[in-house]
Every structure is written in C-alpha cells, then in structure tokens.
Amino acid sequence: MTTWIADVGTSSGINGYYQTERLANSLTKGIISDIKTLEPYVTLTNIIGSNITDSYFTAEIKTLIWPLVKDYVICINNTNLSNPSLTEPILVKRPFIYDLLTSRWPKTGPQLECNNNWEWLSQIKYAMKIFAKNTLDMVPTVGFNTPKSQANRIGVECCRNELLRNSILRWIDNLETDRTTLCLLKSTGFISSQDLHAVRSDNILTVDLDKKASEGIHDYWRTGIGKKHTLRKYQYNKATSKHSPIEKWINRRASILLRRVDYWRKFFTKNQIKVYVHYTVEHEEGIAKQIALNLEGGILVFIQRSHMVSVGGSIARRSCHVCFCWGNPVYAIGTHNHNNIDFYVISGANDKETTVHAKSLGHSYRNKVSTAGAKFVISIFDNASSPNIMYGETALNDFYTYLLRWVMNDQDNGLIIKPKKNLALQLANAHQIHHHQPHDRISIAVHKLLIDAVATGRCLILDESDAPECAAYAADISVGLGYSTAITRSAIENLRGIHCDLSKNPDDHLQNYLNTLMFNDLDSIMEAITTHKQHVIAGDVLPSLIGDHSAIVKQLDPFQDGKATDRIADYLSYLIQGYDHGYSKDLVIESANKKFVSKWGEDKVISNANTFRYQDHE
Numbered sequence: 001m002t003t004w005i006a007d008v009g010t011s012s013g014i015n016g017y018y019q020t021e022r023l024a025n026s027l028t029k030g031i032i033s034d035i036k037t038l039e040p041y042v043t044l045t046n047i048i049g050s051n052i053t054d055s056y057f058t059a060e061i062k063t064l065i066w067p068l069v070k071d072y073v074i075c076i077n078n079t080n081l082s083n084p085s086l087t088e089p090i091l092v093k094r095p096f097i098y099d100l101l102t103s104r105w106p107k108t109g110p111q112l113e114c115n116n117n118w119e120w121l122s123q124i125k126y127a128m129k130i131f132a133k134n135t136l137d138m139v140p141t142v143g144f145n146t147p148k149s150q151a152n153r154i155g156v157e158c159c160r161n162e163l164l165r166n167s168i169l170r171w172i173d174n175l176e177t178d179r180t181t182l183c184l185l186k187s188t189g190f191i192s193s194q195d196l197h198a199v200r201s202d203n204i205l206t207v208d209l210d211k212k213a214s215e216g217i218h219d220y221w222r223t224g225i226g227k228k229h230t231l232r233k234y235q236y237n238k239a240t241s242k243h244s245p246i247e248k249w250i251n252r253r254a255s256i257l258l259r260r261v262d263y264w265r266k267f268f269t270k271n272q273i274k275v276y277v278h279y280t281v282e283h284e285e286g287i288a289k290q291i292a293l294n295l296e297g298g299i300l301v302f303i304q305r306s307h308m309v310s311v312g313g314s315i316a317r318r319s320c321h322v323c324f325c326w327g328n329p330v331y332a333i334g335t336h337n338h339n340n341i342d343f344y345v346i347s348g349a350n351d352k353e354t355t356v357h358a359k360s361l362g363h364s365y366r367n368k369v370s371t372a373g374a375k376f377v378i379s380i381f382d383n384a385s386s387p388n389i390m391y392g393e394t395a396l397n398d399f400y401t402y403l404l405r406w407v408m409n410d411q412d413n414g415l416i417i418k419p420k421k422n423l424a425l426q427l428a429n430a431h432q433i434h435h436h437q438p439h440d441r442i443s444i445a446v447h448k449l450l451i452d453a454v455a456t457g458r459c460l461i462l463d464e465s466d467a468p469e470c471a472a473y474a475a476d477i478s479v480g481l482g483y484s485t486a487i488t489r490s491a492i493e494n495l496r497g498i499h500c501d502l503s504k505n506p507d508d509h510l511q512n513y514l515n516t517l518m519f520n521d522l523d524s525i526m527e528a529i530t531t532h533k534q535h536v537i538a539g540d541v542l543p544s545l546i547g548d549h550s551a552i553v554k555q556l557d558p559f560q561d562g563k564a565t566d567r568i569a570d571y572l573s574y575l576i577q578g579y580d581h582g583y584s585k586d587l588v589i590e591s592a593n594k595k596f597v598s599k600w601g602e603d604k605v606i607s608n609a610n611t612f613r614y615q616d617h618e
Helices: 016-035 039-048 050-078 095-102 117-137 160-165 167-173 193-200 229-237 245-270 283-296 352-371 393-409 429-434 444-455 468-473 485-492 509-513 522-537 564-580 585-600
Strands: 090-092 112-114 153-158 180-184 205-208 273-278 299-303 320-325 341-346 376-381 413-418 459-461 477-481 497-500 605-607
Touching: 016 050, 016 095, 039 050, 039 229, 039 245, 050 090, 050 095, 050 245, 050 283, 090 095, 095 112, 095 245, 153 564, 160 193, 167 564, 229 245, 229 283, 245 273, 245 283, 273 283, 273 564, 283 299, 283 320, 299 564, 299 585, 320 564, 320 585, 341 585, 352 376, 352 413, 352 459, 352 468, 376 393, 376 468, 376 522, 393 413, 393 444, 393 477, 393 522, 413 468, 444 459, 468 485, 477 485, 477 522, 485 497, 497 522, 564 585, 585 605
Parallel strands: 090 112, 153 180, 153 273, 180 205, 273 299, 299 320, 320 341, 376 413, 376 477, 413 459, 477 497
Antiparallel strands: 341 605
C-alpha cells in the first residue's frame, strides 16, 4: 500500500513532505560539495558554467535520494525508535549513492543497506538506450514546415489548453512581427485540425514537438540531431583515465544532458529560432534549452503561468534568460530554486479580453445557482495531489467534504467548483471495483456527496479549460487549496479569495496574513466564510479583511491594468529588433531592457545575470 508523504507527521504537526524536503536538501547540498572537484564535473563546468552545472546535478542527486529520504521520514514517524530492531534497513540500488550518503545519513532511525545486484542491470539498460539513440541520430532530421526565408524567429511552446483559452495567441497577435513558430505539445491532449488550420491561416508556422500533438497531417520534429557538437566537445576534453563509480555516473548524466543540448541546437538553427518561449517544468529539458541557446546566441524566455512556491521540489524548473512574472518575483515564482534566471521582467498578470470573458461567464454561472435558490456563493479551486507532494489524499478529500456538506446543509448556499483536472472528480473503474484510490481522485464518499450537491442545482462543476476568474466572478468569495494560483489571479482582479494551506508550508509569505488571507485548517475557514456570509446577506458595506488582498496586491501585480499581453509582446518585439540589427545576445537583452524600463519604470526589470560566457569552438 502506498504511503502518502503529506499524511505522515500529522502527530508532530510537521507535514511529512516538508520533513523530507529539509533532510533531502541538506544531504544534496553536502553531496554536491563532495563531487564538485571531480574531473568530469569540472570538465562540464568549463563548458556550461558552474551555476548551471550545480543546478543540474542538484536536481539529479535530489531526484535519486528523495525516495530514500521519504522512506526514512515515514519510518521515523511510524516506528518506536527506542527499539532499533523494529526498523528495517533502507535499500540503496546504486552503490555510488550509498557511498556518498553513508557519512551524512542520520545516525538514528533506519540505516542504509547497499543492493549491488541492480547496478549491472542499470548499466546494460543505459548501454542499450544509448545504442538506440545513436542509431536514430544518424537519420537526418526531417521538418516539412520549416521557414523558407532567412529571418530571426520567435518559437513558442503551446498546448491544447492555451489554444482553447486563446491566452498565447493574444500576445502573439500583438507582436510587431509575424515570424512566429508554434511548437506544439500534447500535455493537455491533441490539438484539433480546425484549431491548427486557424493558427496557420494567420501565417503562424507550427511544428509538433510531441508525436500526435496535433490532429491530422502534422509536422513532427523527429529526434535526429546529426553531429553532436557539444557532446563531442565534452568527450574530447574529459580525462581518459579510469573513473570511479560516481565519476562514471557524472559522465553518463553529462552525456545525456549534452545530447539534449545538441537536439535543441539543431532544432533552433534549423527553424531559425533566436527567441524561444517555453513553459518546461522538467529540469533537464529546461537546462538543455538554455545551454543550447547560449551556444547559438539565442534567448530563452519563460512566462509565468502559475504561482511557484519556493520548495526544493521545484529545482531548476524555470531556467531561462528572461522571465516574465506577474509581480514581485518572491511572490511570483520563487527565487531560491536554482533556476538560473538572468532577468525578471515584471509584466503584470491578466489581459482585458480574459477579464471581459471571465466576467460574462461568471455572471451566467451565478445566475444558474441563484435560480436554484443560492443567495451566497463560494467558488473553490482544488490542487494536485499525489503520494510525493505536500497535498495528499486526506487534504483533497477533506477539502471537498467540508465544502460539499456546507452547500448541502443550507439552501442559501451555492458552490462553483473549478477543478485543476476534471479527472480529479471522476471515479475510475478500478476505483469502483477494488476500492483503491488512484492518484488525484476523490474518494467514493466524496463522490456521492458531489452527486447530491450537483442535484440541488446550487453546485456547478466547471471545465478545467475555463479560466479560474470565471468561477471567481460568480462568487462572493473564493477558496483555494494550498497557496492557490487561482486565488492569486482572482485577487489581482480585486476579487475576494482565501488560501487553504493544510500542509502549513513554513516558507509561505502569506503566513504573515494568517486567518485573513491564509488559513491552515478547515474549521477556521468555515468560520471565516460564515462571518463573511453574514456581512453579505446583511448588505454590510463595511470593509472586511477576510480574503482582501489589497495589502499585497501591488506585489502580485503592480499594474492591474489588463495590459500584460501588450508588455510581453512589446518586449519580445524588442528582442527580435535587436537581432535584426545584428546585435549579440547580451546587447539584444540590454537594448530590450532599456526600452522596457523607459516605458514602464526602472523597477520593472530586475537583474540576476550570470556572468559566465559561453564559447563553442567546433
């Protein structure tokens, strides 16, 4: 049976996830200091820079040791440590990890035990994988929809939800150039041929980065990369002497990273992309893109789509040269996560079209529940849950249970549910047959409550593709599970909302606003909702602190003018203009920054630049 780490440590008052994070971060930091002087680590550092090398291996090491630390935390919370015989050893499959961890592992609690049988199998699998990749790489890259004329282009990653919401196309439409290539992903399902045709009719090129990202005839960018320039440079410079197990592992991981670098270098040059906008959340891909564009003199851009809590699990997932964030980066995306961001550009959050559309839909949703008798309406936003994050099955199901019972117990109450994923509110066949709860699914008991609540007509479930503001505009106040992106976006629209962080994140900035903006338990939330309802029903116009973000809204979005897409489009246009003038990458960014701050203020561009300079001698 899977143990959900968020449900561990409740007796001590510290979420098991944060216990795991604290120990994993400490162990990872120590291991990095141990391996930084090893020859292959130094060789890679000389090619890509110390900051990026440290970020990459910090993420890699932590990924390897996190399950071991999780098992340790589960054990010390569930076992009587006064009797060591009750603790089973924790098996380590990789000998080099065992060697690196042994001296730093806690002396109390379960100890590590090395299992050498797995390592040889791992090496065989790796050799087979590399052989297959080398074979595929010999096939020339195929791209039917590549640009025909020589011009600097902007590449933009895009998935189905972005097209449905039209969020990306709004700022693309505002660009001063039509040199845009949409790079399609299938993360939220395939893109219909109708949507694809509409995009191409606007002179926007498209290319599928994932197989079957789009419907019908599509241009899939195959993985062939031809000459592996960056990988070859690393292999030429590394020592040929016999390596230790940890050095062999560093070599493997460096080779895997640089193979992805060469893939992206080929992609960017073939498609003439100088500026690339991405939303990658996987550290290896994001870092590979950044290195590739550094070597090709291009610029990697990240546009904030959600709030990023500063926790270790987000290591190196936002790597870029320029990061557009809604407001203060500390509130926006976190600044301590090894992201290698050179510049933060504050753009604001929303655009006017989204607001107008959300208001219209929100009012229609409000009318539906009001017709059924609702006089006071809450909108709720759930969050992802899994065995390895700060929100577990208990938090998700308790959140829904409290609020569904609230709507059932009073005919004046209405509820608008905007799920992160519609799947979270569905029951799988396996769930019904075996009574086993899949990840990100509500329990059978909550599902029954949900059916009853919807039957009243005072409870609506919106589609996951709807913007969260649609639900917020329908409500008197909104509630989000965790530090909620949806609540933050609603607050920027001057709508009331409260965050329900049952995980009690110790690093959350909103802990300073406990019991007004941030709540750590459901009883306090229900009490606050009752108080606010009394004010609303009574028509009390006196200001209430409950859900009122006015004290920090300027940190969340200093503009609040609905012109975020205009600012993003302007800045990206400045970048392309710089390339068209023949400027180098650094001068392109410097020129764009000067133009942006002259229009919006010097405090709207924050420098965090890495001074390492890339050189690629073929």
